[in-house]
Amino acid sequence: MTTLPGSSPPPPSARQRERNAYRRRRTVRRVVVGTVSSLVVLGLAAWVITSAPGWPRVREVYFSGHHARESFPAIWDAFWLNVRLFMTVELIVLPLALAVAVIRVVPAPAMAPFKFIAAVYTDVFRGIPTILVVMLVGFGFPALGLAGVPTSLFWLGAIALTLSYGAYVAEVIRAGILSIHPTQWAAGRALGLTYGQTLVRVILPQAIRNVTPPLMNDFVSLQKDTALVSTIGLVEALRAAQVYQANTFNVTSMCVAALFFIIVTIPLARFTDWLTIRSMRRQGGL
Amino acid sequence: MLRIRALRKSFGDHVVLDGIDLDVARGEVVCLIGASGSGKSTLLRCIDMLEETDDGDIHLGDLELTDPAIDQNRARARIAMVFQAFNLFPHMTVMQNLTLGPRRVKQVPHREAEARARELLARVGLEAKAYAYPDSLSGGQQQRVALIRAVAMDPELLLLDEVTSALDPLLVTEVLDVIRELAREGRTIVMATHEMDFARECADRIVFLSGGRIIESGPPEQVFTAPRDQRTAQFLARHTARR
Structure with a gap:
């Protein structure tokens, strides 16, 4: 693998040069085949769709360039609300879910009441459709009139999404903790670490790493579900698109909103892939 | 130093352990031998308080390990255990694996813990692997790291649970070499093993278990050449004939 300093590797043999040339030709051939077949398949799909009798009408109603440009600024502004919302919720959900998961796993007897509360919380909020949680919190909390309960719609929406997603993410993290082989607990305790030290230094880092892909998946799902706060009257991207559609009878604005959601989820998906590959490489799996 | 009654x-x-009596003196190397399921691993796990015992006592010095009220964390700082499957922490480098215990349990300063780890790595010929992750090491290298991770805690008692059973024969030697050296340093070691040649060479005493009882206990030469019990003779005949 490594060469000693000062010595250069011997020139490749004639046979090796042939092999290298063959590999280069094969690479070129593969790229050409891939490109051509992609063009053919995509072209065919485009042709089938655009040659359909209803296409001109669909293009005008769903993909009108004019309406896309017209609706863009309002949706762009409204989308910032979605971004702020999911950023806020992600930041609160992680520690909340971690706490719930740990409470459910830890055997300390003093934790018994909290374990019960944590179990009820995850059961209840995983059971209720998120849109229902949003409505119950959005309309119910202000009606309570309790001092200290936020009245801003943004925070009511954030609380609702946090409650719902906290339950999901807590279960994902708990599954991660339970997926770590008991021998890791034994090794940590045998080293003299306390239960808490073993949990924090040995178990959780591995658990979180194992569940990063499903965790990120939940976050992608959360980004989309920020659209649900439109039901309590917040003007986010979907609502802005609906307003435009109601005024113009053109659905293009909805497609623009969809595009926004797609664009923010792609980086997250790539980031997840990168994280996964990095940890595999670090541990010598690649 | 270790007294089991x-x-x-x-x-x-x-019934896995059926009335075990065993004394281990300071600096003694005791090899537990016996068929799979004879209770060797369970005995070691009971000593390290990883299993709750049903009856009887285990004392380490003046500390009763079977007392449910003792501070297990403090007691464990005096005992170190190495497992069959290495059980290194896969998300940490070799260096982090070696310094975690000293730093977090014994409050050794970071730099000091690293210096000590480096010294131990040099002794087992793995200086170059300080910043590698465990999965990139061979089984033998991983087990050598696990051994010095245990030694880094300066334990009074070292428990080795079939540490070579998961290794292929070529790698067994390099791990046994490390254990041999630890034995020479005068460490107190109780090890469960299937390596009869090694047990014969390095142990001060051989303890043969069968069905959860100690059938025979004595110096290696006596146990291997003139076993007193029929069952010991049969076991040894089977396990030495294979080589």
Whole structure:
């Protein structure tokens, strides 16, 4: 693998040069085949769709360039609300879910009441459709009139999404903790670490790493579900698109909103892939 | 130093340890031999308080390990255990694996813990692997790291649970070499093993277990050449004939 300093590797043999040339030709051939077949398949799909009798009408109603440009600024502004919302919720959900998961796993007897509360919380909020949680919190909390309960719609929406997603993410993290082989607990305790030290230094880092892909998946799902706060009257991207559609009878604005959601989820998906590959490489799996 | 009296342990109806009496003196190397399921691993796990015992006492010095009220964390700082499957922490480098215990349990300063780890790595010929992750090491290298991770805690008692069973024969030697050196340093070691040649060479005493009882206990030469019990003779005949 490594060469000693000062010595250069011997020139490749004639046979090796042939092999290298063959590999280069094969690479070129593969790229050409891939490109051509992609063009053919995509072209065919485009042709089938655009040659359909209803296409001109669909293009005008769903993909009108004019309406896309017209609706863009309002949706762009409204989308910032979605971004702020999911950023806020992600930041609160992680520690909340971690706490719930740990409470459910830890055997300390003093934790018994909290374990019960944590179990009820995850059961209840995983059971209720998120849109229902949003409505119950959005309309119910202000009606309570309790001092200290936020009245801003943004925070009511954030609380609702946090409650719902906290339950999901807590279960994902708990599954991660339970997926770590008991021998890791034994090794940590045998080293003299306390239960808490073993949990924090040995178990959780591995658990979180194992569940990063499903965790990120939940976050992608959360980004989309920020659209649900439109039901309590917040003007986010979907609502802005609906307003435009109601005024113009053109659905293009909805497609623009969809595009926004797609664009923010792609980086997250790539980031997840990168994280996964990095940890595999670090541990010598690649 | 280690004193075990009338120790009993069952899993459900299955009696694994059926009245074990064993004394280990400071600096003694005791090899537990016996067929799989004879109770060797369970005995070691009971000593390290990883299993709750049903009856009997275990004392380490003046500390009763079978007392449910003792501070297990402090007691464990005096005992170190190495497992068959290495059990290194896969998300940490070799260096982090070696310094975690000293830093977090014994409050050794970071730099000091690293210096000590480096010294131990040099002794087992793995200086170059300080910043590698465990999965990139061979089984033998991983087990050598696990051994010095245990030694880094300066334990009074070292428990080795079939540390070579998961290794292929070529790698067994490099791990046994490390254990041999630890034995020479005068460490107190109780090890469960299937390596009969090694047990014969390095142990001060051989303890043969069968069915959760100590059938025979004595110096290696006596046990291997003139076993007193029929069952010991049969076991040894089977296990030495294979080589």
